[in-house]
Amino acid sequence: MEVCFESLSVTAPVTGKQLLHDVSGRFLPGELTGILGPSGAGKTTLLNAISGYRRSGIKGRIAAGTRRSRCYIGQEDLLAPYMTTGELMDFASRLKLPPTYTSKQRGIIINELLHHLGLEECIDTRTECLSGGQRKRLAIALELISNPSIIFLDEPTSGLDIVAASMLVRLLSQLSHTGRTIVVTIHQPSATIFALFDKVFFLAGGKCVYQGGPGAHLVHFLEQNNYICPTHYNPADYLIEIVEDDKKAIQLLSNAIENGKGSWYCKDVAKTLENGAGDNINFILMASDPLIQKRSRDCTSFWIQFTVILSRIILQGKRNKTSLKIHLLHYSICAFVMCTLFYQTANNGSEFTSQLKLCITMVLFHGYSQQMAPVVYYPFEVKLLKREHFNQWYSLLPYYFALKLSKIPILTLLVWLHTLAVYYFSGLPWELYRLVLFFAVSLMTSFVAMDLGLTIGAIFNATNGAIIGAMTLAPLLGLASYGFDFMRTVPFFMEFIVRLSFMRSGVYALVLIIYSLGREPLECPENIVHCHFSDPKVALYFLNLQDIDIWRPIGDLIINLCFFWLTFYLALKWRLRK
Numbered sequence: 112m113e114v115c116f117e118s119l120s121v122t123a124p125v126t127g128k129q130l131l132h133d134v135s136g137r138f139l140p141g142e143l144t145g146i147l148g149p150s151g152a153g154k155t156t157l158l159n160a161i162s163g164y165r166r167s168g169i170k171g172r173i174a175a176g177t178r179r180s181r182c183y184i185g186q187e188d189l190l191a192p193y194m195t196t197g198e199l200m201d202f203a204s205r206l207k208l209p210p211t212y213t214s215k216q217r218g219i220i221i222n223e224l225l226h227h228l229g230l231e232e233c234i235d236t237r238t239e240c241l242s243g244g245q246r247k248r249l250a251i252a253l254e255l256i257s258n259p260s261i262i263f264l265d266e267p268t269s270g271l272d273i274v275a276a277s278m279l280v281r282l283l284s285q286l287s288h289t290g291r292t293i294v295v296t297i298h299q300p301s302a303t304i305f306a307l308f309d310k311v312f313f314l315a316g317g318k319c320v321y322q323g324g325p326g327a328h329l330v331h332f333l334e335q336n337n338y339i340c341p342t343h344y345n346p347a348d349y350l351i352e353i354v355e356d357d358k359k360a361i362q363l364l365s366n367a368i369e370n371g372k373g374s375w376y377c378k379d380v381a382k383t384l385e386n387g388a389g390d391n392i393n394f395i396l397m398a399s400d401p402l403i404q405k406r407s408r409d410c411t412s413f414w415i416q417f418t419v420i421l422s423r424i425i426l427q428g429k430r431n432k433t434s435l436k437i438h439l440l441h442y443s444i445c446a447f448v449m450c451t452l453f454y455q456t457a458n459n460g461s462e463f464t465s466q467l468k469l470c471i472t473m474v475l476f477h478g479y480s481q482q483m484a485p486v487v488y489y490p491f492e493v494k495l496l497k498r499e500h501f502n503q504w505y506s507l508l509p510y511y512f513a514l515k516l517s518k519i520p521i522l523t524l525l526v527w528l529h530t531l532a533v534y535y536f537s538g539l540p541w542e543l544y545r546l547v548l549f550f551a552v553s554l555m556t557s558f559v560a561m562d563l564g565l566t567i568g569a570i571f572n573a574t575n576g577a578i579i580g581a582m583t584l585a586p587l588l589g590l591a592s593y594g595f596d597f598m599r600t601v602p603f604f605m606e607f608i609v610r611l612s613f614m615r616s617g618v619y620a621l622v623l624i625i626y627s628l629g630r631e632p633l634e635c636p637e638n639i640v641h642c643h644f645s646d647p648k649v650a651l652y653f654l655n656l657q658d659i660d661i662w663r664p665i666g667d668l669i670i671n672l673c674f675f676w677l678t679f680y681l682a683l684k685w686r687l688r689k
């Protein structure tokens with residue numbers, strides 16, 4: 112399958128700056144094509160536009176196979192952590208190959224690919240322990256499982272030494288000669304790497320300054336335009352130096368090659384595009400080679416995707432013992448501190464404010480613990496999701512449900528242990544329904560906070576997310592503790608506003624659990640004269656909660672939970688479309 116594009120322009124979304132100016136080109140099957148040019152020339156912009164990775168601000172016509180027939184491997188080495196090469200290959204093969212393939216057949220394909228890409232000895236090595244070159248090769252091996260006919264790679268040699276870089280490009284060259292169209296961007300290739308390309312597409316200042324064969328063709332083209340490449344000089348280096356030193360050269364060479372259209376094999380680009388071109392961008396669905404399509408992922412059901420993704424998350428969770436230990440330590444320390452602070456205060460009629468503080472501290476602890484962690488770790492996972500989803504590994508819905516389900520067991524256990532300790536040592540009555548409700552409210556608060564954190568992590572990067580996360584918590588907490596000492600005079604509209612805070616709902620629910628549900632009078636120490644809050648009804652009256660049913664704040668929490676489930680899903684959807 113070939114890739115061709117005509118009069119392609121790309122503008123930056125906010126500034127409106129034009130990044131590519133009406134470039135045209137054609138990349139043929141069975142060839143390795145390099146998009147070259149100085150830094151900032153627009154190589155990544157072009158690759159992202161023709162691969163479909165970028166969708167906004169594009170004008171022109173593009174034909175680049177179907178979404179299933181192409182894959183994109185970005186500059187960052189995005190590989191799922193805590194998995195070995197073999198496990199990751201198996202994970203990808205279960206998603207990408209039709210379910211009719213037996214594990215033996217999948218194993219044969221995996222071994223063949225690992226052998227071909229020189230990764231056999233790394234089969235039991237964890238992805239985070241692989242070298243830079245091995246990581247790049249694994250990223251390619253993973254995509255090759257579905258046998259794509261077009262592969263786009265952004266700067267695959269970045270971070271590699273010259274030997275590893277040449278090895279990788281040689282491998283790409285071999286892969287392209289099996290009938291695939293492989294397009295890579297490379298900043299400034301060495302002479303050895305340059306010679307491995309079948310075709311090169313030079314960009315400078317967002318314009319095409321050369322398209323065609325490397326070596327003699329390029330030298331000849333330069334000579335025709337009065338640029339004589341010195342003998343024994345890498346023509347790629349020479350062209351980059353020309354366009355960097357002399358800005359007029361960009362216009363001159365771009366005119367000579369008609370901004371990409373002038374190359375002999377580009378003459379019939381328009382004809383190819385005629386088959387299905389639209390007004391703006393249009394990915395023409397080209398006839399697919401049945402042999403190439405044989406292994407493509409097209410029939411893994413929701414259930415298969417869900418179970419495979421869930422098993423990966425569980426495996427990663429089991430391997431990431433540090434995270435589990437940190438969580439256990441955090442919950443244990445906080446439980447110890449809270450047990451000490453509120454020791455036997457929940458059954459003491461003279462400790463009314465301590466009981467309120469207990470409720471606020473519980474909600475603050477669960478809210479803060481569960482919101483801030485995803486804000487920091489989730490942005491990396493979103494990048495991985497984006498790449499795997501773009502390359503058609505799985506759909507969003509099975510991923511979403513697998514992720515949500517995977518969070519339940521550990522969080523439930525942590526919250527249960529914490530609640531049990533605080534409940535017992537604070538002196539709350541040992542009644543099953545009260546304990547279960549106290550735990551349920553703590554758990555719901557944790558889940559709402561986690562979904563809020565995941566939503567922020569899905570939208571923002573870790574730096575901005577940490578700021579937004581902290582900024583969101585502050586008003587929510589402010590609303591949670593607002594007006595407890597003047598509750599009877601709180602205006603109606605403020606009552607409505609405070610209900611928007613899930614933390615407030617959590618605090619209300621805990622207060623009602625402590626004082627309602629047929630609570631017996633609290634004990635009063637002998638030396639205390641005024642102990643009117645020993646009567647739970649007085650406490651509820653003071654807080655203006657005497658007529659509020661316990662299910663109202665719990666209902667508010669459930670509404671918040673549903674709202675943030677939806678928000679998180681929509682945030683992911685938006686991020687994947689962006």
Ligand SMILES: Nc1ncnc2c1ncn2[C@@H]1O[C@H](COP(=O)(O)OP(=O)(O)OP(=O)(O)O)[C@@H](O)[C@H]1O
Nearest residue numbers: 123124126128130149150151152153154155156298
């Ligand atoms: N969103 C944006 N807003 C404004 N300018 C942008 C935006 N994205 C890219 N650019 C600019 O477009 C130009 C091309 O960027 P691009 O990343 O495609 O370059 P490149 O050739 O891949 O560079 P490098 O080899 O250094 O990665 C650069 O000057 C860059 O600053």
